[in-house]
Amino acid sequence: MPSSVTDARIALLDFPLQRHKVQMGVSVQVDDISEVEGIRQRELDITKERIQKILQSGANVVLTTKGIDDVCLKYFVEAGALAARRVKKEDLTRLARATGGRVVVTLADMEGNETFDAECLGRADLVQEERIGDGEMLYIRGSAFSKATTIVLRGANEFHLDELDRALHDVLMVIKRVLESAAVVAGGGAVEAALSIYLEKKAESLNTREHLAVREFAQALLVIPRTLSVNAAQDAIELVAKLRANHHASLLDIGDAKLKFTGLNLVDGCVCDNLQCGVVEPAISKIKCLRFATEAAITILRIDDMIKLNARPSPETPR
Numbered sequence: 001m002p003s004s005v006t007d008a009r010i011a012l013l014d015f016p017l018q019r020h021k022v023q024m025g026v027s028v029q030v031d032d033i034s035e036v037e038g039i040r041q042r043e044l045d046i047t048k049e050r051i052q053k054i055l056q057s058g059a060n061v062v063l064t065t066k067g068i069d070d071v072c073l074k075y076f077v078e079a080g081a082l083a084a085r086r087v088k089k090e091d092l093t094r095l096a097r098a099t100g101g102r103v104v105v106t107l108a109d110m111e112g113n114e115t116f117d118a119e120c121l122g123r124a125d126l127v128q129e130e131r132i133g134d135g136e137m138l139y140i141r142g143s144a145f146s147k148a149t150t151i152v153l154r155g156a157n158e159f160h161l162d163e164l165d166r167a168l169h170d171v172l173m174v175i176k177r178v179l180e181s182a183a184v185v186a187g188g189g190a191v192e193a194a195l196s197i198y199l200e201k202k203a204e205s206l207n208t209r210e211h212l213a214v215r216e217f218a219q220a221l222l223v224i225p226r227t228l229s230v231n232a233a234q235d236a237i238e239l240v241a242k243l244r245a246n247h248h249a250s251l252l253d254i255g256d257a258k259l260k261f262t263g264l265n266l267v268d269g270c271v272c273d274n275l276q277c278g279v280v281e282p283a284i285s286k287i288k289c290l291r292f293a294t295e296a297a298i299t300i301l302r303i304d305d306m307i308k309l310n311a312r313p314s315p316e317t318p319r
Helices: 034-056 070-079 089-099 158-180 190-204 210-221 223-231 236-251 257-261 283-301
Strands: 004-013 061-064 082-084 122-132 135-143 184-186 262-265 270-273 280-282
Touching: 004 089, 034 070, 070 082, 089 122, 089 135, 158 280, 184 190, 184 283, 190 210, 190 223, 190 236, 190 257, 190 262, 210 223, 210 283, 223 236, 223 262, 236 257, 236 262, 236 270, 257 262, 280 283
Parallel strands: 004 061, 061 082
Antiparallel strands: 004 122, 122 135, 184 280, 262 270
């Protein structure tokens, strides 16, 4: 059987390719023992006819969710076709959408005959079997109707793979949100630092006790860049101080106008123009985070009474 097929025409089947057998409950009586061999030969011929109908439609790659026995495999090998069995049904459905084919559940037509329509075949530029680690995988490249891509994850154990899967899912969802968002902002703590500087200036213009809440809110925003620095094993005090200095200069229109895009570069342990470096965040996600955090803080400040239940007394010692 070939390991790769170019200009692939893929047959997607949801039924087994096995030697034809008489159905359960059907009994055949013969008078001559030689007729038994004829019955067996007819079963092989029926199996061969089914395989030939699939191959004559132009299929050179056959994928099925069920099994393929050795007799059918022999016919595929002789025809130079690639066949794979026990493909997951959800994978077969995705392949049907990607290649433009249809999943065939039976060869029977409306007239009771067995046929295979060539319109059910999917198309791809290349179908290749490659060895990955201890197993073999079937790659389908250049699908006709979709640009779907499969990412193969490899790890030492299932726990490692689960972590990689979750991390990759988070990354893809972030990219999806960035593409869906109409605007992006500089990442790496740039928004929090700029907003903190602005609120501190705003607090100085207030002549009521509200300036205390505004100032504390501004200090709380610096938790984000400080936590990012600590998680990256960097000097949080020095990095946050540089970040605040750049955004303070940007607020006062001192120096370069691009200072307002300054964020943390945790790889080199410095601050840089994150918008130019490509470290961005979707603006809608940042706005929602700030809005929810503000609503949570306001809700806590509105609490003026607290009811505390005393601990349940221990039961008395039975007499």
